Amino acid sequence: MGLFSKSPKPEALPWVEITSTNQLNDLLHNIDVKPVLLFKHSTRCSISSMALNAFERNWTSGKDICDIYFIDLLKHRDVSNLTAELTGVEHQSPQAIVIKGKEIVYEASHSGIDARRIESILSKV
Numbered sequence: 001m002g003l004f005s006k007s008p009k010p011e012a013l014p015w016v017e018i019t020s021t022n023q024l025n026d027l028l029h030n031i032d033v034k035p036v037l038l039f040k041h042s043t044r045c046s047i048s049s050m051a052l053n054a055f056e057r058n059w060t061s062g063k064d065i066c067d068i069y070f071i072d073l074l075k076h077r078d079v080s081n082l083t084a085e086l087t088g089v090e091h092q093s094p095q096a097i098v099i100k101g102k103e104i105v106y107e108a109s110h111s112g113i114d115a116r117r118i119e120s121i122l123s124k125v
Contacts (some may be wrong), residue, residue, distance in 0.1 A: 014063045015070040035066040035100040042073045048094040058115035065122045
């Protein structure tokens, strides 16, 4: 593989976009056995784009280990604000929050978001 060779593009992740506060409320109040991952992303921020790309490159579990949700901060700031209010996790961007039952088992922002670490944690809970 040469310096300018393209690596194969990873398969798209099965993101579910959260577009309303009602959708978020329903999700957070009805979490059962399967954990959920909330990924908050600013589409105009290069740091957020780098974190999202790194997450997508390193995530190998698809929807097997948890359901994955995407919050576009620019389109749905109200959803982001409610996420902080309901979880008690201070808003950051980009940010990943993993919830199992009613417990937050992982939260990180910026370059601290680590897909492999999330998968490791979820494999143990």
